Amino acid sequence: MIEFKNVTHFYNTEQNEKIASLSGINLKIHKGDFVAIIGANGSGKSTLVKHINGLLLPSKGEVLVENLNTRDMEEVWNIRKQVGMVFQNPDNQLIATTVEDDIAFGLENIGIKAKEMGERVDWALNIVGLNGLRNSEPHLLSGGQKQRVVIAGALAMNTSYLILDEPTSMLDPKGRKNILEIVKDLNKKESITIVYITQFMSEAAQFDKIFVLDKGRIVLEDSPKKVFDKAEQLLGLSLEVPQITRLARELVKSGLDIPGNILNEDEMVKYLCLYI
Amino acid sequence: MMFFRNITIGQYIYRDSIIHKLDPRVKIITVILIITTIFLVNSWTGFFIIGFYLFINISLAKVHPKFVLKGIKPLLFIISFTLLIHFFTTPGDIIYRIWILNITREGIHRGLFISVRLFYLILSTSWLTLTTSPIALTDGIEKLLSFLKIIRVPAHEIAMMMTIALRFIPTLMEETEKIIKAQIARGADFESGNLVKRIQNFLPIIIPLFINAFHRADDLAIAMEARCYRGGEGRTHYRQLSINSIDHVFIIITLFILIVSYLWVV
Ligand SMILES: Nc1ncnc2c1ncn2[C@@H]1O[C@H](COP(=O)(O)OP(=O)(O)OP(=O)(O)O)[C@@H](O)[C@H]1O
Ligand SMILES: [Mg+2]
Numbered sequence: 001m002i003e004f005k006n007v008t009h010f011y012n013t014e015q016n017e018k019i020a021s022l023s024g025i026n027l028k029i030h031k032g033d034f035v036a037i038i039g040a041n042g043s044g045k046s047t048l049v050k051h052i053n054g055l056l057l058p059s060k061g062e063v064l065v066e067n068l069n070t071r072d073m074e075e076v077w078n079i080r081k082q083v084g085m086v087f088q089n090p091d092n093q094l095i096a097t098t099v100e101d102d103i104a105f106g107l108e109n110i111g112i113k114a115k116e117m118g119e120r121v122d123w124a125l126n127i128v129g130l131n132g133l134r135n136s137e138p139h140l141l142s143g144g145q146k147q148r149v150v151i152a153g154a155l156a157m158n159t160s161y162l163i164l165d166e167p168t169s170m171l172d173p174k175g176r177k178n179i180l181e182i183v184k185d186l187n188k189k190e191s192i193t194i195v196y197i198t199q200f201m202s203e204a205a206q207f208d209k210i211f212v213l214d215k216g217r218i219v220l221e222d223s224p225k226k227v228f229d230k231a232e233q234l235l236g237l238s239l240e241v242p243q244i245t246r247l248a249r250e251l252v253k254s255g256l257d258i259p260g261n262i263l264n265e266d267e268m269v270k271y272l273c274l275y276i
Numbered sequence: 277m278m279f280f281r282n283i284t285i286g287q288y289i290y291r292d293s294i295i296h297k298l299d300p301r302v303k304i305i306t307v308i309l310i311i312t313t314i315f316l317v318n319s320w321t322g323f324f325i326i327g328f329y330l331f332i333n334i335s336l337a338k339v340h341p342k343f344v345l346k347g348i349k350p351l352l353f354i355i356s357f358t359l360l361i362h363f364f365t366t367p368g369d370i371i372y373r374i375w376i377l378n379i380t381r382e383g384i385h386r387g388l389f390i391s392v393r394l395f396y397l398i399l400s401t402s403w404l405t406l407t408t409s410p411i412a413l414t415d416g417i418e419k420l421l422s423f424l425k426i427i428r429v430p431a432h433e434i435a436m437m438m439t440i441a442l443r444f445i446p447t448l449m450e451e452t453e454k455i456i457k458a459q460i461a462r463g464a465d466f467e468s469g470n471l472v473k474r475i476q477n478f479l480p481i482i483i484p485l486f487i488n489a490f491h492r493a494d495d496l497a498i499a500m501e502a503r504c505y506r507g508g509e510g511r512t513h514y515r516q517l518s519i520n521s522i523d524h525v526f527i528i529i530t531l532f533i534l535i536v537s538y539l540w541v542v
Pocket of ligand 2: 165
């Protein structure tokens with residue numbers, strides 16, 4: 001379990017002014033959860049997830065992962081073994097000169113024996129479907145493929161938590177869909193806990209739970225249905241609802257008797273068919 | 277305009293040869309031994325033996341000689357320059373005189389020796405880089421330097437720096453190209469004006485490139501830390517190097533030939 005206990009965080013700015021990037025965050029993410037985090041630019045999403053593996057430490061409060069405190073200088077390495085991270089820019093996360101060497105990078109760091117490393121790299125490559133590219137050089141891959149390599153690198157470590165900070169924002173629609181499919185599979189088949197930051201509401205709608213951040217606070221924490229039911233409140237936070245939900249709301253306004261919080265096409269089709 | 281198309285770093289050419297299969301450490305040591313011997317040898321017979329040995333090594337590598345010669349081309353000027361300098365500046369028996377310049381017997385002798393040495397130096401290093409992948413080379417250097425850890429040579433750090441450089445040079449090249457195109461689109465001119473002007477024109481490329489590179493370095497450091505990187509201690513290696521009997525045979529033959537070439541004075 002990931003647990004934030006009253007976490008407040010200040011960045012040290014040059015002017016020495018203290019603006020809280022997180023203030024009084026309390027949250028629990030359980031093993032096997034499939035959650036999204038949304039919020040306007042600068043609302044503190046990245047700051048929040050960087051607390052999970054001790055890349056940032058709280059100014060006040062505690063962050064616990066499997067009851068290990070991120071403040072503990074030794075335990076933080078055990079936390080990082082369990083918490084994989086995927087960042088936004090696919091170009092700035094790959095370290096080695098070939099795909100397989102990069103996937104092995106984390107394993108080398110934690111001192112896994114060569115033989116086991118080989119097995120784990122093969123396994124991770126298979127899961128993300130990159131077996132054919134194991135010898136490729138990273139700079140020759142597409143953005144989506146690079147992100148898959150990063151995911152494989154985390155998987156090889158046998159992580160139980162995978163944190164993704166806007167992993168698809170630099171990808172084309174096809175690559176975006178592919179990453180989300182992989183992430184869903186990891187949650188269902190490998191029971192890996194997923195925490196997924198996104199700017200795309202249509203992506204967020206596919207998770208079990210959404211955290212909405214605003215100015216360093218969690219303002220909503222609910223299922224997508226309930227969150228996107230509050231379109232007015234979201235608008236106030238510079239957030240929108242998914243396009244399909246907008247359509248549903250417009251249809252409701254024009255007098256159709258369907259729910260206003262439809263989240264995907266199938267659902268929409270189901271309700272519209274009632275009118276035929 | 278495409279400036280850097282399909283960049284590959286190093287000049288590694290994959291072939292299925294004995295030389296390619298040798299342990300990178302053995303090849304690095306071989307090159308160091310060759311270079312040392314080149315500068316010790318003082319007879320034409322010695323040079324001939326080493327030349328023959330290099331020829332065999334390159335043939336065994338199954339790499340077309342044109343790749344080896346490609347490495348020599350850019351240095352041809354330096355070689356001829358040293359040759360001439362030695363011709364004219366070494367005192368001794370004057371055998372020819374052009375205007376105020378004297379060519380001496382010793383000058384010819386020394387000039388030729390130095391040129392052959394440079395030539396062999398390039399041949400042997402090309403032989404190494406053509407037959408050893410950058411990864412193997414990095415691993416080899418790290419392993420070899422690790423003996424020097426006692427005198428605080430940061431072996432792992434050097435290898436990590438090489439890896440990151442190899443990984444990011446193509447990325448930075450692509451980025452340079454993008455910036456150049458962006459600046460051209462804004463009307464920047466890189467092709468006319470005098471030297472000072474041209475250098476000035478390159479500032480709008482260099483500055484964004486540096487800023488982006490620092491940004492990348494920041495991101496990369498965070499990504500590495502998130503992946504449990506904490507320096508070389510306790511780190512294992514994905515690629516295992518192993519010295520086989522073929523490596524032993526190779527290094528023994530090499531030593532034998534080099535010693536013979538050094539001792540041979542006719
Ligand atoms: N290194 C830093 N130094 C100082 N302030 C920072 C730093 N990083 C972020 N901030 C500030 O902290 C706040 C939260 O930033 P954060 O990056 O967590 O937001 P975010 O929700 O991830 O935004 P985005 O959607 O742009 O990624 C912002 O006001 C930002 O300006
Ligand atoms: Mg962010």
